[in-house]
Amino acid sequence: MIKNYKNVGIVGMPPLEIIRQLNADNITIHDLDTPMIRADIELTAPYLPKVYCAILRTVVLNALHLHLEAIYIDVGPGKCDCALHVATVLEDMLAIPVIKTRNEDTTGFGNPICRTRMDLVQKFEQITEGVKTAEKSAKTPPECTPAAGFWGVPPRDFSILELFPATTHIYGWTRCMENKTPADHELELHYNPEVPTVFYAQSFCAKTALARHLALKHPHGLFLDSDVTAGGSAKAKIQAFLELSGVY
Amino acid sequence: MILGDFGTSYSKFLDLSAARPEPYIIPSKTTTVENRVTIATGHNGKRFSDRYVNELTVLARGGEQLITENDFVLLDCGSRDIKFIHYIDGRLNDMGWNSECGASMGFTIELLARYYDLDYHVLPVPDRPFSVTCGVLGMSRIFDDVVSGTPDAEAVARFVMGIAINAYRFAGSPTKLYLSGGLCDNPLFVQSFPCQVVPLGRFVLLEGLKAIARKDSNPQNSKAQRH
Numbered sequence: 001m002i003k004n005y006k007n008v009g010i011v012g013m014p015p016l017e018i019i020r021q022l023n024a025d026n027i028t029i030h031d032l033d034t035p036m037i038r039a040d041i042e043l044t045a046p047y048l049p050k051v052y053c054a055i056l057r058t059v060v061l062n063a064l065h066l067h068l069e070a071i072y073i074d075v076g077p078g079k080c081d082c083a084l085h086v087a088t089v090l091e092d093m094l095a096i097p098v099i100k101t102r103n104e105d106t107t108g109f110g111n112p113i114c115r116t117r118m119d120l121v122q123k124f125e126q127i128t129e130g131v132k133t134a135e136k137s138a139k140t141p142p143e144c145t146p147a148a149g150f151w152g153v154p155p156r157d158f159s160i161l162e163l164f165p166a167t168t169h170i171y172g173w174t175r176c177m178e179n180k181t182p183a184d185h186e187l188e189l190h191y192n193p194e195v196p197t198v199f200y201a202q203s204f205c206a207k208t209a210l211a212r213h214l215a216l217k218h219p220h221g222l223f224l225d226s227d228v229t230a231g232g233s234a235k236a237k238i239q240a241f242l243e244l245s246g247v248y
Numbered sequence: 249m250i251l252g253d254f255g256t257s258y259s260k261f262l263d264l265s266a267a268r269p270e271p272y273i274i275p276s277k278t279t280t281v282e283n284r285v286t287i288a289t290g291h292n293g294k295r296f297s298d299r300y301v302n303e304l305t306v307l308a309r310g311g312e313q314l315i316t317e318n319d320f321v322l323l324d325c326g327s328r329d330i331k332f333i334h335y336i337d338g339r340l341n342d343m344g345w346n347s348e349c350g351a352s353m354g355f356t357i358e359l360l361a362r363y364y365d366l367d368y369h370v371l372p373v374p375d376r377p378f379s380v381t382c383g384v385l386g387m388s389r390i391f392d393d394v395v396s397g398t399p400d401a402e403a404v405a406r407f408v409m410g411i412a413i414n415a416y417r418f419a420g421s422p423t424k425l426y427l428s429g430g431l432c433d434n435p436l437f438v439q440s441f442p443c444q445v446v447p448l449g450r451f452v453l454l455e456g457l458k459a460i461a462r463k464d465s466n467p468q469n470s471k472a473q474r475h
């Protein structure tokens with residue numbers, strides 16, 4: 001059945017076994033969590049509340065425009081309750097199979113990209129691109145000493161990442177992503193108290209509670225949330241935080 | 249060297265090359281290309297300088313210059329937004345900038361005084377506030393109360409108190425608050441805070457720009473003068 005597909009969408013991180021099968025069958029994987037369509041996100045209003053996680057609104061926007069033959073959507077502890085409900089919406093919205101998965105993979109692939117010296121946007125691009133493959137990267141970039149930290153999920157708007165130095169280490173769920181263990185809550189909780197860290201979550205996401213909590217625990221943390229696009233005040237907070245923390 | 253704080257309603261300037269530098273203010277709607285400065289901050293600042301520093305950074309630098317304690321909360325209430333910095337042991341501990349839910353706060357307070365012909369210097373602090381989250385949403389509370397018989401002045405005073413309490417909570421409900429911005433000159437607003445308030449006036453950001461200008465001209469001596 002799966003071999004008949006040419007284009008499938010994924011939401012969150014479906015289990016490695018599924019990604020491996022899709023790779024083996026040369027099926028093109030579209031990561032629906034990332035902005036892929038130049039269309040107004042308000043087109044999702046008939047399907048989702050306007051005040052809702054921008055990542056999941058993006059999923060619906062992508063699903064409305066891409067010609068997909070199936071969607072694998074992770075609804076396990078490595079994603080969120082909202083994804084479970086969006087899966088139901090997608091099932092009623094689309095005439096294609098919407099397959100719910102629960103990724104509880106525990107085999108760690110490591111997280112060298114999170115800890116290397118590289119433009120932060122590029123790091124996030126490589127990590128998010130990595131969800132489409134079951135293979136471990138042949139290259140292991142060297143670790144650098146961190147000057148700053150970014151904890152959280154890949155933001156809907158990558159432009160906030162441009163403000164960080166290349167020596168920023170990544171923590172939180174993005175580190176779990178690179179490690180291919182999205183449900184590893186212990187890894188998600190990890191941060192480095194020695195480096196000034198921005199604790200980021202999408203507005204209206206349940207992870208805002210954790211991001212804010214950890215920012216309060218961290219000796220030098222800043223909680224930040226943003227919706228579809230990051231406004232000037234969000235960017236100014238990051239700039240000021242990094243400058244006043246002595247990062248720049 | 250001219251420094252400029254280009255706010256939404258008012259723009260503040262300081263000419264460091266003057267014999268006796270004194271800050272001056274003009275309405276922002278009257279600014280032109282003639283008002284270009286060496287270093288700028290504020291909502292409109294990017295249009296008027298090649299060297300722009302964001303307001304939170306400038307607020308922090310101004311606070312470092314004007315406040316002698318190592319632990320402090322400094323809240324800036326502007327026309328369109330509110331922002332705060334919180335220092336502990338001379339280091340940044342927390343900060344916030346609210347341009348959405350704090351929207352149009354100062355602007356609305358000034359607008360109401362004109363509309364109802366009120367003087368905030370003589371309005372008494374009300375017994376209780378309105379529960380308001382921002383200037384725009386709070387306006388309807390005023391109109392509702394006026395329609396139901398509350399005097400204009402009392403309804404507006406409750407609104408102003410609600411705004412002050414909202415800003416106080418946003419800044420983390422400190423026991424002592426340093427206040428920056430044009431609302432320092434509004435006694436009703438200042439007295440409506442449920443904590444000790446130390447008004448620093450509307451030129452705190454210019455003080456911050458001065459510190460940044462010094463750092464630019466002498467990068468070796470870039471550390472803030474902390475205690």
